[in-house]
Amino acid sequence: MTIKLHNTKSRKKEVFAPIDPDNVRMYVCGPTVYDRAHLGNARPVVVFDVLYRLLRHTYGADHVTYVRNFTDVDDKINARAAESGRSIGEITAETTQWFLDDMAALGALEPNHMPRATQYIPQMITMIGDLIERGHAYAAEGHVLFAVDSWREGYGRLSGRSVDDMIAGARVEVAPYKKNPMDFVLWKPSSDDLPGWDSPWGRGRPGWHIECSAMAYELLGESFDIHGGGNDLMFPHHENEIAQSCCAHPEGDFAKVWMHNEMLQVEGKKMSKSLGNFFTVRDLLEGNWSGGWKVPGEVIRFVFLSTHYRKPMDWTESTAKSAIEELARWYRYPGFMQGNNSEPAEGILTALVDDLNTPEVLKILRDLAKQSAYDELFASLRFLGFSGKWFFDLLPSEETSRRIRKLVSDLDRFRDEKNYAAADELRGGLAAAGVQVRSSKGVSEFSVSPDFDPSKLEAL
Known part of the structure; x- marks a missing residue:
């Protein structure tokens, strides 16, 4: 090319x-x-x-x-x-x-x-x-x-x-x-x-x-x-x-x-200490910034790639949250770590050879996910510098997973019994531990955030 x-x-x-x-x-x-x-x-x-x-x-x-x-x-x-x-x-x-x-x-x-x-x-x-x-x-x-x-x-x-x-x-x-x-x-x-x-x-x-x-x-x-x-x-x-x-x-x-x-802004403003929106990469990685949560390095990378390099980039908490949700969703697909395809999708290369058109690259990644083209998706992610290690390191042990599944089952039972006070308290405790619960058609699923702390499950 x-x-x-x-x-x-x-x-x-x-x-x-x-x-x-x-x-x-x-x-x-x-x-x-x-x-x-x-x-x-x-x-x-x-x-x-x-x-x-x-x-x-x-x-x-x-x-x-x-x-x-x-x-x-x-x-x-x-x-x-x-x-x-x-x-x-x-x-x-x-x-x-x-x-x-x-x-x-x-x-x-x-x-x-x-x-x-x-x-x-x-x-x-x-x-x-x-x-x-x-x-x-x-x-x-x-x-x-x-x-x-x-x-x-x-x-x-x-x-x-x-x-x-x-x-x-x-x-x-x-x-x-x-x-x-x-x-x-x-x-x-x-x-x-x-x-x-x-x-x-x-x-x-x-x-x-x-x-x-x-x-x-x-x-x-x-x-x-x-x-x-x-x-x-x-x-x-x-x-x-x-x-x-x-x-x-x-x-x-x-x-x-x-x-x-081009340069970078934060929430639409120039980054400066006087505005209180100045932070280092380490601040983001460790959660010492206005968002207050740990931002995986790959999420920072993903946000950067969402804007073409010759255009000003605006770092916002909402774009960072969207990025972590999207990457976590892709990493949950089966087979990321076992992917055999070493070549990125042709469309990814076509976009990159056009003056590093990374916004188009992300669009193609999303299309691959919609098409369930997981081999091409995962090979493209690895080519672009995404290993998924932060996500897989977050995954709880089997024992902890059983504990969370039991708590999520309790949450569903409280909801069925219309014991909404108990349900709200349990959901709040799970959220404080870094466990997000999503319910659809009576079935609940959970995921863990970068701030997941299994020790906080003990009190639930």
């Missing part, structure tokens, strides 16, 4: 033709590791995990190289270390593992390479030196800055703005050592209490943008296929990456296709 992807650089959907089909290469900007990943941080992880799965299926798992970095040298990390009294290395090691654990809970595969910025300082210093030598950067007062005027013909193409427009509309750091307000830092000095490395320009540390250019070059080469990230990174981060990479390595084109996911 022919893959078509929307290229931010050309502003249109294009047929994807890899530079080398035997080594399809993708770079996605990763997190700055100073705290837990919030829900917005997780969206690009899921978006590009789906693309990674599609590329692996199309070209073969051994022919795809996926790189996602960790920024582990940053002023936010320095500030967290200063306020907590902990070492920078301890903080970044802990928060990096947090990120990996939380993204694994969302069903995301680990990339082939997950470089940390601090592992590539020598490569950054080399690239900065090359930029100075080529006339694209200059040293000033312990800093090294990229000279935007040296590449005016290319700067701004990704975001579609001229340098003059960007100067007028951007909040840029004004510094006496800058030749142009838009010039950005490649290297900056470090005091004794901050992380620093020796360089030709003095002890210091890299600017933010240079790390991705250096790591992409070392791991993927001067030209590669896809660069992804949230659209909040388009300017200045990605614009600056292009400038310094193309100027340091003019023999290459850096990234051929640029893909950006």
Whole structure:
């Protein structure tokens, strides 16, 4: 199948033709590791995990190289270390593992390479030196800055703005050592209490943008296929990456296709701590959010896929509840864990190769469920990163199931005897334990929620 992807650089959907089909290469900007990943941080992880799965299926798992970095040298990390009294290395090691654990809970595969910025300082210093030598950067007062005027013909193409427009509309750091307000830092000095490395320009540390250019070059080469990230990174981060990479390595084109996911809202509003609607992925997984219930990682993934990646996504409690009900209903069908079909439904692939049309993918999954095409449904779910483990881990033991069935039978008997007070009390106790009871035509069935607590059945 022919893959078509929307290229931010050309502003249109294009047929994807890899530079080398035997080594399809993708770079996605990763997190700055100073705290837990919030829900917005997780969206690009899921978006590009789906693309990674599609590329692996199309070209073969051994022919795809996926790189996602960790920024582990940053002023936010320095500030967290200063306020907590902990070492920078301890903080970044802990928060990096947090990120990996939380993204694994969302069903995301680990990339082939997950470089940390601090592992590539020598490569950054080399690239900065090359930029100075080529006339694209200059040293000033312990800093090294990229000279935007040296590449005016290319700067701004990704975001579609001229340098003059960007100067007028951007909040840029004004510094006496800058030749142009838009010039950005490649290297900056470090005091004794901050992380620093020796360089030709003095002890210091890299600017933010240079790390991705250096790591992409070392791991993927001067030209590669896809660069992804949230659209909040388009300017200045990605614009600056292009400038310094193309100027340091003019023999290459850096990234051929640029893909950006839109931002996330919560209940129709921008997520922010001041509005009380800010929460991390771990908050959702553990139930420490406004909804108050534990959200399985696969449910977060399902909600993300319900909106196309290039459209703003609105996280709501109602969509999360609908997602958990739908997934649980599918997992209750017989044979999920024993499914032999390893190929997703053809319609699933047709939707994905059309610029990752995940809303259409979910529509096809629902059609497969209605048609009782369980083998195709289950194979498609597994291909999309849904294992069902959270659901099967929830299932009560046989002894507990017998206990619940006895209580549900009591509930039916109370209802038949018109003892509604007893029925209501028992139904409430079951609900408090995380057992939902549905009655139809005199027959009751039960299911358990992610908050199921068998110990609460003892008092019933």
